[in-house]
Amino acid sequence: MIDDTPALQLRSLRKSFGRPAVDGIDLRVRRGELYALLGPNGAGKTTTLRMVTGLLAPDSGQVEVLGIDLAANPAAAKQKMAYLPDDPMLYGKLKPTEYLEFVAGLWGIAPEEAEPRARRLLDWLDLAKHAHELTEGFSRGMKQKLALAGALIHEPELLILDEPLTGLDAAAARQVKDLLVSHVAKGGTVILTTHILEVAERLAQRIGIIRQGRLIAEGTLAELRERTLGGSLEDVFLQLTEQA
Numbered sequence: 001m002i003d004d005t006p007a008l009q010l011r012s013l014r015k016s017f018g019r020p021a022v023d024g025i026d027l028r029v030r031r032g033e034l035y036a037l038l039g040p041n042g043a044g045k046t047t048t049l050r051m052v053t054g055l056l057a058p059d060s061g062q063v064e065v066l067g068i069d070l071a072a073n074p075a076a077a078k079q080k081m082a083y084l085p086d087d088p089m090l091y092g093k094l095k096p097t098e099y100l101e102f103v104a105g106l107w108g109i110a111p112e113e114a115e116p117r118a119r120r121l122l123d124w125l126d127l128a129k130h131a132h133e134l135t136e137g138f139s140r141g142m143k144q145k146l147a148l149a150g151a152l153i154h155e156p157e158l159l160i161l162d163e164p165l166t167g168l169d170a171a172a173a174r175q176v177k178d179l180l181v182s183h184v185a186k187g188g189t190v191i192l193t194t195h196i197l198e199v200a201e202r203l204a205q206r207i208g209i210i211r212q213g214r215l216i217a218e219g220t221l222a223e224l225r226e227r228t229l230g231g232s233l234e235d236v237f238l239q240l241t242e243q244a
């Protein structure tokens, strides 16, 4: 039997901070998909992701991660996903290996299992040569990559990343993009927000556009083009968000 449980299902998700930030979002992301959420500043993207990852309680609506209801079973749902916030927090007095061991410990991963995983991630993200330096001396990009490694240490199926490429140089951006594409190629799922339209255009199978807390359009780039006057993703985006 084919398991068509979506990686993520949102039903009428709402959050208001005095005024609505997320105003009834329904979303379904398939397993094995790379889905990009776009939207102008303040559209509600980060608020949506924070509710998906259990950091913020919705006013109403439902979040289901790989068929698990987040509100009913938060620990099981969180085990399935990783969240990379746009301003990840690290512990400056730890070295990358210590940080990854620490995060692995929080997930209850045995050290003999955590150690090779950490080494693989540090190699992959080209951080191995800094493995024994304190992270307080790291550049923004190095911190971002280490935070990503920390988010991946428990080998989650669903990766949720808020602006993962902001502040990365070309080489680091390439490493992170390769990692995301490889995750999807292995059957995992990635949901990311980005203001870099070219990233969405090149990586995402589907793109969702959020405006004023609502999902106003969704589809492949070709489908979004059909709904508008066409042109580049930038043209399509600006038309859909009425910024053109």
Ligand SMILES: Nc1ncnc2c1ncn2[C@@H]1O[C@H](COP(=O)(O)OP(=O)(O)OP(=O)(O)O)[C@@H](O)[C@H]1O
Residues within 6 Å of the ligand: 017, 020, 021, 039, 040, 041, 042, 043, 044, 045, 046, 047, 048
């Ligand atoms: N903790 C909070 N308290 C009050 N208002 C908030 C809070 N978090 C978000 N908001 C408001 O909710 C709205 C949506 O914000 P959000 O950060 O989700 O937007 P975004 O789409 O991620 O924007 P950006 O692209 O600028 O990161 C904004 O009007 C913001 O000011």
